[in-house]
Amino acid sequence: MRAFTYERATTPADAATAVARDPTARFIAGGTNLLDLMKLEIETPRRLVDVNGLKLDKIEPTQDGGLRIGALVRNTDLAADKRVRKGYGVLSRALLAGASGQLRNKATTAGNLLQRTRCPYFYDTNMPCNKRTPGAGCSAIGGFTRGHAVLGTSEACIATHPSDMAVAMRILDAGVETVRPDGATRTIPIAEFHRLPGATPHIETALTAGELITAVTLPKPVGGVHAYHKVRDRASYAFALVSVATILHKDGSGRVALGGVAHKPWRNETAESVLRGQVPAPQAFGRAADILLQDAKTYAHNAFKIPLARRAIVRTLTQAANATPQIQAIKTIR
Amino acid sequence: MPNPQDLNMSRRDLMAASAATVTLAGAASTANAAPTPDAPSLVKVAFEVNGDKRVLTLDTRTTLLDALREHLKLTGTKKGCDHGQCGACTVIVDGRRINSCLTLAVMHEGDKVTTIEGLGTPDKLHPLQAAFVKHDGYQCGYCTPGQICSAKAVLDEIKAGVPSHVTQDITKDPKLTEAELRERMSGNICRCGAYSNIVEAIGEVAGGLA
Numbered sequence: 001m002r003a004f005t006y007e008r009a010t011t012p013a014d015a016a017t018a019v020a021r022d023p024t025a026r027f028i029a030g031g032t033n034l035l036d037l038m039k040l041e042i043e044t045p046r047r048l049v050d051v052n053g054l055k056l057d058k059i060e061p062t063q064d065g066g067l068r069i070g071a072l073v074r075n076t077d078l079a080a081d082k083r084v085r086k087g088y089g090v091l092s093r094a095l096l097a098g099a100s101g102q103l104r105n106k107a108t109t110a111g112n113l114l115q116r117t118r119c120p121y122f123y124d125t126n127m128p129c130n131k132r133t134p135g136a137g138c139s140a141i142g143g144f145t146r147g148h149a150v151l152g153t154s155e156a157c158i159a160t161h162p163s164d165m166a167v168a169m170r171i172l173d174a175g176v177e178t179v180r181p182d183g184a185t186r187t188i189p190i191a192e193f194h195r196l197p198g199a200t201p202h203i204e205t206a207l208t209a210g211e212l213i214t215a216v217t218l219p220k221p222v223g224g225v226h227a228y229h230k231v232r233d234r235a236s237y238a239f240a241l242v243s244v245a246t247i248l249h250k251d252g253s254g255r256v257a258l259g260g261v262a263h264k265p266w267r268n269e270t271a272e273s274v275l276r277g278q279v280p281a282p283q284a285f286g287r288a289a290d291i292l293l294q295d296a297k298t299y300a301h302n303a304f305k306i307p308l309a310r311r312a313i314v315r316t317l318t319q320a321a322n323a324t325p326q327i328q329a330i331k332t333i334r
Numbered sequence: 335m336p337n338p339q340d341l342n343m344s345r346r347d348l349m350a351a352s353a354a355t356v357t358l359a360g361a362a363s364t365a366n367a368a369p370t371p372d373a374p375s376l377v378k379v380a381f382e383v384n385g386d387k388r389v390l391t392l393d394t395r396t397t398l399l400d401a402l403r404e405h406l407k408l409t410g411t412k413k414g415c416d417h418g419q420c421g422a423c424t425v426i427v428d429g430r431r432i433n434s435c436l437t438l439a440v441m442h443e444g445d446k447v448t449t450i451e452g453l454g455t456p457d458k459l460h461p462l463q464a465a466f467v468k469h470d471g472y473q474c475g476y477c478t479p480g481q482i483c484s485a486k487a488v489l490d491e492i493k494a495g496v497p498s499h500v501t502q503d504i505t506k507d508p509k510l511t512e513a514e515l516r517e518r519m520s521g522n523i524c525r526c527g528a529y530s531n532i533v534e535a536i537g538e539v540a541g542g543l544a
Contacts, residue, residue, distance in 0.1 A: 100521025
């Protein structure tokens with residue numbers, strides 16, 4: 001790890017100013033991803049600005065009946081919050097499907113959104129990677145691609161975003177509240193927060209230099225049956241090959257998004273529109289899945305993700321329609 | 335997100351600077367040269383470990399794990415992968431289990447840290463330690479301190495009503511079942527594969543599984 005100076009920020013705007021002023025500076029909160037990357041010298045900040053003292057660790061009701069989740073709320077606390085478990089079950093489920101108990105105790109809401117891809121070529125500093133060194137080339141394309149994206153990819157990058165939480169936030173229409181160095185605040189809709197790789201895969205979010213996430217807001221609960229299904233190589237503590245977040249209503253309408261298949265949570269409102277007015281059954285779910293996956297492009301080892309995603313969508317929506325308990329231990333869908 | 339060009343530049347700058355530091359390092363130790371951008375930055379930090387107040391002056395890069403093992407000589411906590419994947423370094427900070435390898439010591443000012451040495455001693459084993467011995471919850475024992483710190487926090491989490499991935503109804507409090515223990519302990523890898531005995535040991539301390 002490279003040497004760095006360490007300071008504790010006292011206000012969000014001061015933290016933003018400190019990081020905006022110095023391109024080698026980084027915010028640190030939970031640190032579970034950043035320190036890992038620093039040990040491998042993928043991240044080499046010279047200055048760390050600790051934001052843990054900013055008191056952004058509350059979950060509060062908003063005026064419109066939703067919730068404001070402080071940027072520093074730990075994943076464990078967000079998943080365990082009674083209001084989240086009751087009104088936003090898909091979010092609790094997604095959080096609990098991610099990482100380990102130890103990591104969830106440290107990882108923050110904002111940090112989870114900002115975590116970097118786990119593409120093995122991003123992690124291997126001996127291999128070219130457009131995320132690490134813009135213009136260097138992508139080693140994944142033509143390499144081992146089993147875990148890589150099938151939607152929204154580019155010739156520069158086929159990495160996935162690894163977050164489970166973000167997939168749930170995508171169907172909940174969350175907003176990302178930020179503060180900039182001049183003190184200006186804004187709310188970025190979650191749909192616009194993460195970017196597709198395009199020609200600039202090193203630019204992963206809509207944030208500008210020094211812009212600090214202060215909270216994530218959720219609109220008031222929409223009801224329905226919530227489900228999050230994660231398909232992975234181990235039953236626990238592994239990143240998704242494919243994951244599905246859904247909210248389904250009795251009238252057949254619903255929302256669905258995919259994780260593990262793109263550079264951002266993948267949602268397409270057109271796919272959801274075909275659910276409306278249909279009997280909530282596998283046939284309609286399959287049609288929605290086909291629309292969601294229609295532009296998929298596969299690479300050498302990840303073609304399996306398309307049928308896997310299709311089946312996972314149908315299964316998860318069927319589970320939701322039947323209100324089958326959403327636990328991995330239950331293998332049959334009633 | 336910083337400008338990509340800046341990132342690029344800083345990487346190159348850093349390479350050049352670090353090459354320069356190699357020659358400076360010898361001088362720095364004797365002549366106390368002015369810090370260069372790559373020179374270690376030292377920070378004082380005070381926290382409590384197993385009930386004792388400890389004050390250390392540490393290179394900012396020092397993880398909590400290295401502070402415990404290398405500076406305080408509390409070698410019960412183990413370094414396995416050093417990347418948060420194995421759980422051997424699990425300690426309890428302010429009542430919560432964390433991977434001590436993925437947190438900086440300087441970020442723990444005023445915190446209360448409990449390591450395996452703080453849970454029990456050879457003469458007075460913690461109930462979990464005694465149960466791991468009784469149920470053969472290990473073979474080589476390297477992951478055991480992390481397993482036991484994690485297990486203690488797991489029982490507290492269930493008691494506090496924190497749900498897990500296998501909790502059937504997350505609007506209700508979780509039950510103490512084998513599936514719950516296995517899921518919650520998944521961040522602690524045992525290369526010897528003593529998992530079934532570990533579950534038995536934890537279950538016994540918990541007063542039996544549902």
